[in-house]
Amino acid sequence: MTGGGRKGETTAARRGETIAAQAGHFIDPASGAVTPPIQPSVTFARDADYALIDPDFNYGRANNPTTATAEALLASLEGAEAALLFASGLAAASALFATLPQGARVVAPRVMYQGTLSRIKQMAETGQIEYALFDATEAGALEQTVGTAETALVWIESPCNPTWDVIDIAAAARTAHDAGARLAVDSTVATPVLTRPLDLGADVVFHSATKYLNGHSDVLAGVLVSAKADDAWQRISDARWLGGAVLGVFEAWLLIRGLRTLFLRVRRASESALAIARHFEGHKKLDAVLYPGLASHPGHAIAARQMTGGFGGMLSLLVTGGREAAVRTASRAEIFLPATSLGGVESLVEHRATIEGLESDVPENLLRLSVGIEDVGELIADLEHMLSGAS
Numbered sequence: 108m109t110g111g112g113r114k115g116e117t118t119a120a121r122r123g124e125t126i127a128a129q130a131g132h133f134i135d136p137a138s139g140a141v142t143p144p145i146q147p148s149v150t151f152a153r154d155a156d157y158a159l160i161d162p163d164f165n166y167g168r169a170n171n172p173t174t175a176t177a178e179a180l181l182a183s184l185e186g187a188e189a190a191l192l193f194a195s196g197l198a199a200a201s202a203l204f205a206t207l208p209q210g211a212r213v214v215a216p217r218v219m220y221q222g223t224l225s226r227i228k229q230m231a232e233t234g235q236i237e238y239a240l241f242d243a244t245e246a247g248a249l250e251q252t253v254g255t256a257e258t259a260l261v262w263i264e265s266p267c268n269p270t271w272d273v274i275d276i277a278a279a280a281r282t283a284h285d286a287g288a289r290l291a292v293d294s295t296v297a298t299p300v301l302t303r304p305l306d307l308g309a310d311v312v313f314h315s316a317t318k319y320l321n322g323h324s325d326v327l328a329g330v331l332v333s334a335k336a337d338d339a340w341q342r343i344s345d346a347r348w349l350g351g352a353v354l355g356v357f358e359a360w361l362l363i364r365g366l367r368t369l370f371l372r373v374r375r376a377s378e379s380a381l382a383i384a385r386h387f388e389g390h391k392k393l394d395a396v397l398y399p400g401l402a403s404h405p406g407h408a409i410a411a412r413q414m415t416g417g418f419g420g421m422l423s424l425l426v427t428g429g430r431e432a433a434v435r436t437a438s439r440a441e442i443f444l445p446a447t448s449l450g451g452v453e454s455l456v457e458h459r460a461t462i463e464g465l466e467s468d469v470p471e472n473l474l475r476l477s478v479g480i481e482d483v484g485e486l487i488a489d490l491e492h493m494l495s496g497a498s
């Protein structure tokens with residue numbers, strides 16, 4: 108695949124932040140423009156011999172130059188051979204699950220992003236896949252759950268919603284590979300700024316690009332990247348082509364725009380989240396602060412090894428006094444916006460059990476914070492104000 112501004116050949120050895128800032132050292136050969144153009148055409152013409160003018164582009168459901176530029180960027184940020192963008196995160200995850208053999212076994216954490224878990228359960232209802240869940244906080248639980256049953260895919264998330272448990276990706280890759288399974292990592296929260304799962308042995312990396320990759324809460328998108336452009340990858344590519352869950356071209360362009368500041372945004376969010384976690388650890392209105400950057404977090408040692416340059420912008424507060432105290436705390440926010448989702452430049456506070464509904468195992472007193480890039484002193488003051496009305 109070309110793309111990457113069609114000039115991406117020289118970027119491979121560069122550091123991620125240089126690649127991201129320049130959209131892959133993009134220079135438009137037609138005009139000299141330094142930002143990638145939006146190419147909305149759904150069809151691509153042929154020459155006098157009836158060969159495609161550019162063999163990479165034929166019809167918009169198969170591929171598009173703007174989308175290919177975004178995909179090449181994402182592949183180089185993850186150190187991948189190939190990347191595919193989809194209309195949402197769950198469309199990307201669904202394509203991966205749908206291309207497993209009929210009835211294939213998937214092993215995943217018991218606590219993880221609820222939408223993906225719901226999708227796994229839904230596909231299991233019709234017999235497309237089977238699944239087994241493990242407790243990510245228990246040593247040896249993944250090996251035990253994989254066990255001796257034939258397993259096609261181990262799906263993990265790290266840090267894991269909404270407790271930010273950290274899973275040892277290199278160890279998970281060994282466990283999966285020893286069992287003949289592939290390892291897919293939902294790296295939405297870590298981003299390629301903080302973790303590169305393929306370097307640690309993962310086969311496929313997933314992102315809800317809706318979150319940090321785009322970063323401005325205005326695009327819904329998902330991406331899969333693969334260490335190898337192998338047969339399994341070709342099946343996923345065919346599933347997108349024939350399933351039709353492609354990303355719109357304007358969204359692909361906005362995603363490229365967002366990626367240019369990915370490193371700045373993620374580093375800033377990580378620094379502020381760490382400052383907030385340290386400030387509120389031991390606070391009299393809180394039972395706990397869950398953040399992998401705190402030495403008290405059970406995943407801290409693995410996070411310190413596995414994550415580079417920060418622990419991410421997500422943390423959770425367990426508010427003393429239960430559900431009502433937590434909801435009241437969230438409703439007093441004046442800077443944090445009371446909304447679901449994560450990874451945008453604006454800080455969000457969410458009562459997670461309300462969002463997940465009746466089936467949720469999330470503690471009733473948990474508030475999930477997505478830390479943005481605002482003034483951290485004002486964020487801390489807002490949280491102090493919110494907690495002052497907690498009980």
Ligand SMILES: *Cc1c(COP(=O)(O)O)cnc(C)c1O
Nearest residue numbers: 195196197220222295315317328
């Ligand atoms: C949002 C999210 C998803 C789902 O992505 P969509 O873009 O909403 O479909 C999956 N995993 C994680 C960790 C998420 O935060």
